Amino acid sequence: MFKGQYIYSVDAKGRISIPAKLRKHVSPESNDTFIMTQGTEKCIDVYPLDQWNVLESKIHQLNLFNPDHARFSRILLQNAFDDTLDSQSRILIPQNLLAYAGITKDVLILGVSTKMELWNPSFYEIYLNSSEESFEQIAAKVITT
Template identity: 55%
Template structure:
């Protein structure tokens, strides 16, 4: 089971390739076969799932009620953006142009571990997102985790 953590900033080359940090690659299971599925995330970021984690998500998606409009929309949006990508010899993935445009990623990418997936952000967009939150990190931690 993947357990991605940490944050890194990497350059994005003119072909849309970005390196996946070694500290994150070490959490890839052999079942992922150095393959990921990248798709539209939430809050203007991209979600990068190792193939084995994506397969678990697909199983959950198949269990959704196709007669529920919210379920249909989620499946449609998530899957219409989804692309399988494989690490190249330099441990990079190629991010499709439409996903780069969606996430407003140009020259740099902020790569964040998010347990079973990796999130890829434009660093400036991420900072704006964090700074625009109505509640502090501390108050959210207390509410969600019961930490004081």
């Protein structure tokens, strides 16, 4: 389970180091491979390979002659991009994803359960302040047991 927040930087080539603390939680069968794609918020989602495969097996069963299925597959897959760690434990982020998330130099890396998220730090600040409900109110709704 990924957790924690880390302020890192993107270098001139668009590379980002994966924090050592997060790396420790990646299962070995992922083979240092990560799939990144556009998040539902203005951020980049990064899945280790084993987590991505769960999603991929569902997509594989769809019927691409069904218009809804095809549209879903196109949108989900069009911005998906995979890469493996280099010898310095970095991955390359495509320019279009960096542009989507508004990331230029500084990047906020969040560990969120089964995936990681890459944010422009000031966008995340705005996101945190954007809800009218308090953490307590949301927590009460979400955790019911």
